[in-house]
Amino acid sequence: xxxxxxxxxxxxxxxxxxxxxxxxxxxxxxxxxxxxxxxxxxxxxxxxxxxxxxxxxxxxxxxxxxxxxxxxxxxxxxxxxxxxxxxxxxxxxxxxxxxxxxxxxxxxxxxxxxxxxxxx
Numbered sequence: 001x002x003x004x005x006x007x008x009x010x011x012x013x014x015x016x017x018x019x020x021x022x023x024x025x026x027x028x029x030x031x032x033x034x035x036x037x038x039x040x041x042x043x044x045x046x047x048x049x050x051x052x053x054x055x056x057x058x059x060x061x062x063x064x065x066x067x068x069x070x071x072x073x074x075x076x077x078x079x080x081x082x083x084x085x086x087x088x089x090x091x092x093x094x095x096x097x098x099x100x101x102x103x104x105x106x107x108x109x110x111x112x113x114x115x116x117x118x119x120x
Contacts, residue, residue, distance in 0.1 A: 004050050004051045004052075005050070005051050006051045009051055009102070010101055010103075011045075011047050011051075011101055011105065012051050012103060014031070014033065015031055015047070015049045021033035021034070022034040024044050024076055024079065024080070025046075025072055025075055025076055025079065028049075029048060029049055029050070029065060030046065030047070030048060030072045031046075031047055032044050032045065032046040032047075032072060032076050032108075033045055035107070038109075039107075039109060040088075040109040040110055040111050040112055040114060041110070041111030041112055042080045042087070042108065042109060042110045042111040043107065043108070043109045044076050044080065044107075044108045044109075045105045045106070045107060045108075046069055046072050046073050046076060046105065046106040046107075047069075047103060047104065047105045047106075048062075048065050048068075048069060050062075050065070051103055052103070052104045053102045053103065053104065054091075054093045054099065054102065054104050055091050055093050055104055056093065057104065058104045069104075069106060070106075073106050073108050076108045077108055077110065080108070080110070080111070082108075082110035082111055085110065085111075087108055087109060087110030088107070088108075088110060088114050088117070089106055089107070090106070090107050090109075090117070091104065091105065091107070092107075
């Protein structure tokens with residue numbers, strides 16, 4: 001049974017099937033799909049099917065689900081063939097962190113050298 005959703009959340013609408021996505025991985029609690037605006041040859045978003053606004057909210061409310069999401073990111077990297085060459089995992093939290101969809105999501109990016117993430 002599904003838990004919390006937000007009727008205005010684009011990712012909740014993707015989970016519900018109201019908005020199409022290119023699925024990469026799916027199980028009872030997690031969905032992974034290709035980013036519409038990829039920043040690397042491989043760019044997949046991994047989300048919980050339940051709505052949590054950000055990483056902090058998720059880890060407090062459901063630490064087991066947070067672990068499932070991390071496991072799913074590694075599965076995505078392996079299925080995309082970037083597990084051995086290297087990949088980046090990141091989650092933006094809050095406006096200053098660059099979060100623009102307030103449904104926790106991890107980015108799995110790779111398929112080319114990504115360089116430094118932050119500069120001084």
